[in-house]
Amino acid sequence: xxxxxxSAAQSQTQEAFGFKWxxxxxxxxxxxxxxxxxxxxxxxxxxxxxxxxxxxxxxxxLILDAGCGAGFSAMLFFGDRLRDHEYVGVDISASVEIxxxxxxxxxxxxxxxxxxxxxAPIPDGSVxxxxxxxxxxxxxxxxxxxxxxxxxxxxxxRFLFYVYAKKAVIRExxxxxxxxxxxxxxxxxxxxxxxxxxxxxxxxxxxxxxxDVPQAIPFxxxxxxxxxxxxxxxxxICKLYYRPDWxxxxxxHVNFDWFRPMNCHRQTPDEVRQWCREAGLVIERxxxxxxxxxxxxxxR
Numbered sequence: 001x002x003x004x005x006x007s008a009a010q011s012q013t014q015e016a017f018g019f020k021w022x023x024x025x026x027x028x029x030x031x032x033x034x035x036x037x038x039x040x041x042x043x044x045x046x047x048x049x050x051x052x053x054x055x056x057x058x059x060x061x062l063i064l065d066a067g068c069g070a071g072f073s074a075m076l077f078f079g080d081r082l083r084d085h086e087y088v089g090v091d092i093s094a095s096v097e098i099x100x101x102x103x104x105x106x107x108x109x110x111x112x113x114x115x116x117x118x119x120a121p122i123p124d125g126s127v128x129x130x131x132x133x134x135x136x137x138x139x140x141x142x143x144x145x146x147x148x149x150x151x152x153x154x155x156x157x158r159f160l161f162y163v164y165a166k167k168a169v170i171r172e173x174x175x176x177x178x179x180x181x182x183x184x185x186x187x188x189x190x191x192x193x194x195x196x197x198x199x200x201x202x203x204x205x206x207x208x209x210x211x212d213v214p215q216a217i218p219f220x221x222x223x224x225x226x227x228x229x230x231x232x233x234x235x236x237i238c239k240l241y242y243r244p245d246w247x248x249x250x251x252x253h254v255n256f257d258w259f260r261p262m263n264c265h266r267q268t269p270d271e272v273r274q275w276c277r278e279a280g281l282v283i284e285r286x287x288x289x290x291x292x293x294x295x296x297x298x299x300r
Contacts, residue, residue: 006116007140012183013261014092017138019187020260021070021095026253031245037076040133043287043294044077044160055158056081061128065089066117066149066161067135071099074131075106082108089113090120118148127152132161134292137265143275150279153299159281162294166266168221168236175239178259190260191252198252201240204230235290269293 045051056063063082065074068089075082082103087110089099096112103110113121117132117139130149139145142163150159166172178197182190209229216224222236230242241254258264269288272295276283281297288294 006118009262010092010116010140013138013263016187016190016256016260017069017091018093018095019191020253020256021072021093021098023249023253024070024098026247026249027070027072029247029250031243032250033076035243035246036073040073040077043162043289044285044296046285046287052078052081055129056085061085062126063087064120064122064127064130064149064152066120066130066132067091067138068099068112069093069095069135071102071110073133075102075108077131077133082110087111088122090115090117090122092116117145120149120152122152124151125154128154128157130157130159130161132159134162134164136161137163137267138261138263140263142265142267143271146275147279150281150299155299157299158284159297159299160295162292163272164264164266164292165288165290166268167290170220170237171235171239172266174237175259175264178238179262179264182259183262187260191256194255194259195248195252197238197240198248198255201230201234201242201251201255202248204233204240205242205244267293 041047041049063078063085065071065087068074068091071089074087074089087108089096089110089112091099091114094114096114100112115121117135130153132149136142136145146161153159167175182193185193207229210226211229211232212226213222213224216222230240234240239255239258241251243251269286272293273283276295276297280299282300283295283297285296286293
């Protein structure tokens, strides 16, 4: 399929995610799936998986996975429920073909379309549930993408989404600086260039050293408290992802996901609340973590 991007930043982001999701061996291990599923259920459901059944109750529903990638998050979150509902995965990148393969391997039904989220070939007022896990911030405008997609919902339909939160001052600067340094690289070059950063995160994590910040430093956005050294640097200085049960490539996948796309907006909770109000969405649940903001909202 040809390019469907509408800006230089979106075109680059499109290619980056096509590349990332094509590296299936970097996200399909039991360890990655287990951790990802747990985090999804924690943020959207507070750990209560029965909420998903409530959202999908009342017959066959239309689920729109807005920015489906390889179908990774949807398959982990909805699981075998996908057999009982109509699933449509839309993504700007060629990863829709990976998603098609993965759904077929799991014997899940699904329709896949390569398109921009702001030009999704879905009629307004036709969708029961929109799932957009970590995607809206990778478009040209998080706000406009959210408002555009909200129109696709039926009255009473739900919008489940996750967007990045703004970080500490130095972390924000470092993230954008590293992203810009890799702008002219190929995806493969950018992947390799991030490996030293990933390995530093592993070294820091393996130290198992804690530090105590005696007082908050408001002008740098650094809170007081005791924290593992790797996590302190991760949240306040530079994203150096680390999990002891993941491989180097699995951790590098997470860092690539963060540093490679040129479209990578960060939001505040107040911005998200305002956009939801303006889109006619009533927030039922908002989970705010250092990493991002997860919302379950109903269209009224």
